[in-house]
Amino acid sequence: MTWKKIPIFLTLPEIEDIIKAARGKKWQPVRDRAILEVFYASGLRVSELVNLKIDSVNLESGYIRCIGKGQKERIIPIGRRAQEAVKEYCAFSRPKLAREDSTTHLFLSRLGKKISRQSIWKIIKLYARKANIKKEIKPHTFRHSFATHLLEYGADLRSVQEMLGHSDISTTQIYTHLDRERLKKVHKEFHPRG
Numbered sequence: 001m002t003w004k005k006i007p008i009f010l011t012l013p014e015i016e017d018i019i020k021a022a023r024g025k026k027w028q029p030v031r032d033r034a035i036l037e038v039f040y041a042s043g044l045r046v047s048e049l050v051n052l053k054i055d056s057v058n059l060e061s062g063y064i065r066c067i068g069k070g071q072k073e074r075i076i077p078i079g080r081r082a083q084e085a086v087k088e089y090c091a092f093s094r095p096k097l098a099r100e101d102s103t104t105h106l107f108l109s110r111l112g113k114k115i116s117r118q119s120i121w122k123i124i125k126l127y128a129r130k131a132n133i134k135k136e137i138k139p140h141t142f143r144h145s146f147a148t149h150l151l152e153y154g155a156d157l158r159s160v161q162e163m164l165g166h167s168d169i170s171t172t173q174i175y176t177h178l179d180r181e182r183l184k185k186v187h188k189e190f191h192p193r194g
Contacts, residue, residue, distance in 0.1 A: 007144040007174060008135060015040055015145055017131035018124070027093040028110075032123050034082075034089035035107055035115075038064070039139070041082035043146030043164055045069075046117050046139040052106040054090075059083050068165035076163050 010018070019040070022033040039049055048066045056065045062083050063075050078086075086106075099112035107115040120139050128137050135141075143164070150160050161169050 007148075008137065008141055009144040009148040010133070010135065010137065010141060012149060014131070014133055014135075015142075015149075018127045018133060021127040021130035022123075025092075027096045030085075031089050031093040031097070031107065032127065034085040034093075035120065035123060036127065036142075037082040037085040038078060039120075039142045040146055041078040042066075042076045043143050043150075044076070045143060045165075046120050048165075049139075050105070050107065050115055050117055050120060053104050054106050055104070057086060057106060059087055066165075070167075072165060072167075074162070074165050 019033060019036045022029045022036055024030070035049070038044070038052075042049075042064055044052075044064075044066060045068065048068055052064065052066060058064070062079070063077055065073060065075050067073055094106075094108060097108040097110065097112050102108060102112040103114050105114040109115045109119060117139070124137060124139055124142070128135075147160050147164060150163070151157070157169065
């Protein structure tokens with residue numbers, strides 16, 4: 001049996017520390033906090049995050065609509081914290097960034113254009129460094145953490161598959177590494193020869 005490499009993920013306290021590091025009332029930390037909150041709350045791919053449109057976010061119901069691989073649409077719930085962060089960003093930061101020729105993309109660069117994938121990478125690196133996170137993380141690490149935490153807290157694999165937009169359940173099964181680790185601990189603790 002060939003084992004797939006277990007993806008690097010962040011613990012919940014590490015995620016919280018990164019998001020908390022984006023504090024401040026200026027446009028940039030407000031925008032960055034909204035990006036980090038939505039990224040973690042939704043498990044989006046970075047390309048899906050940068051392509052979110054304003055009308056893809058329903059802050060009243062707490063859902064976002066994204067177009068994923070193969071132009072497949074999916075609806076993903078986001079939590080209260082992400083909703084509040086996006087509301088603050090839309091009320092405070094986005095109007096400061098938007099220009100007459102700005103796109104309808106939700107997250108804008110300082111030039112009023114759609115934020116780039118590279119900018120998301122830089123944002124994650126910046127706040128991970130500020131939070132003193134030593135792991136080598138990439139934007140996809142937020143997606144891995146999203147899936148890992150859902151499963152760790154009891155979500156079923158099919159629901160996680162649907163939220164991630166995986167067409168094949170075997171792609172999602174890589175995140176069951178926690179179950180294997182938990183079983184190993186149980187075995188070690190309770191088996192007479194563990």
